Each structure stands twice: as C-alpha cells, then as structure tokens.
Amino acid sequence: MTGLSPAEWRRLAESPLYLDQTEAKIEVDQKDVELFYLPLAESILKQVDPKSRLMVCVAGPPGSGKTIFATLLVSVINLLKKQDYAVYVGLDGWHYPNTYLDTHTILIGGELIPLRKIKGAPETFDSKAALSCLQRIRQGESVRFPIYSRELHDPIKDKGSVEPFHQVVVIEGNYLLLDEDPWKLFFPLFDICIFLEIETSRLLDGLRERHRRGGKNTDLIAHHMLSVDLPNIVRVKSGVNNAQVIVHKADNRRITSIEWKK
DSSP: OOOOOHHHHHHHHTSOOBSTTSSOBOOOOHHHIIIIIHHHHHHHHTTOOTTSOEEEEEEOOTTSOHHHHHHHHHHHHHHHHTSSOEEEEEGGGGBOOHHHHHHOEEEETTEEEEGGGGBTBGGGBOHHHHHHHHHHHHTTOOEEEEEEETTTTEEEEEEEEEOTTOOEEEEEETTTTOSSTTGGGTGGGOSEEEEEEOOHHHHHHHHHHHHHHTTOOHHHHHHHIIIIIHHHHHHHHGGGGGOSEEEEESSSSOEEEEEEOO
16 A cells, blocks of 8 residues: 555545535545545556446445545545546436426335425335446446435436546445345446445434435424334345455544455
C-alpha cells in the first residue's frame, strides 16, 4: 500500500462529493481512507483487465451507507489512477417514478395498496430496465443512466453516464446480491461483490434520521420503518453469502474492518 501524498489528500478532501443530487457534502475522513478505502481500491485495481470493464457490486441493507461508501471508493480509485477511470452507478435511479407508484398497486395481506406506500421495497424498482442498462455497461458501451434525487424524491432520467474511458464501474444497491428472481440475474454481471454489514438497530437509527430529514412526521416514519425498512433489512441481509468482501461497519459512516472471504 502506497498511501496518499499530502497533495493527493488535499485533492480528495476538497473534492465536490455530494449525496444523490443534494447539497449534502460527503465528509472525508483521512484515517478511514488510508485504513480501508485505499487498500480496497488498490486490490480492485489489481484485478482490472484492460480488455474489459471491471464491474464492482456494493450491496447492503437500507441505511448502511452504500452511497457514501461507493462514492468515496470511486473517488479513491480515480485519485490513484490520476484520471476519470471509475464511475458510480446507483440502483436507486431505477425507482419507478412517483406517478407510477401512485397509480399501481400490490396485494399485501389480502389488501390492495399503492406501491407508493412501500417505496424502497424490491417491487418498486424497474428491475428489467436496470438489468438491461447494466448489461450494456458490462459490454463496454457508452451508456446514459438515471440518478435518484433525494431532494425531488424521484429519479432523473439520463442524468448519469458511463463513458468508454470508465474501466471500473461501481454499482450500488440494496438487492443486487439477492438469490431470488429477478435479482439473481444481476449476479453474473459482477466481478467483485462487496457487502456492507451493520447491526439492525444501528440501521434503524440511521433510517429514522433519514426519514426525518426528508420531512416525514413521526407516525409516518414509524409506519414506513415497520412495513418497509425492517422487512427489507432482513431480506437484504440474506445476500451477504454471495459477497467476496464484507465491510463491517459501526454505523452508516464508520468502518471497523474489511474481511476478504476465502
């Protein structure tokens, strides 16, 4: 491991890294970068084949800090390569728009309810469109993809792009490692699979704060966490066995260790 020079560290610390089309700046911790992100980035770069893109999956339950983790990982890779070499793609961009969620229903417990009420559950994603896009990225194409805005609470069509010079693509999402239809169709696309592991109680604390920042009242937060977040956490954690790298976290930001499975 080479470590970062003072100039490289300043460049990373001053990078304009923001959370999902918001003005919320991602804080960069030098110790975390040097202990965890840097060695992981170096390990990933060793597996790059110049003849094809390297696809890295970052999965984990809601509230585990996947977006921040993937964004920082991409930034460190680009810093090491001294060029725009890696790019971040978030599964949240394939949320169905709110107009769709409001006009389509799902049967739960014998009752038809609008998809909007379970937004964030697997059924509220356009998995076919996501799979098609990632397959094109895997094939080396130049691709436009949607990005989810946490300010609009809706996806923005064609906001992001993967260009021919992007050799590493980091794809982040809750359900990418689930061993069930349709998500198990995604698994063959990935060269390296990373799972963020964190205690459920810590996840719920972070999600509660996220909902609060999004403007939800206390009753709505409690209902959403019980009906959507908690079931999703249990469901997503089953995918940990499909990962080669386990990132153990104390909360949605702090990493405690990284485990490479044999």
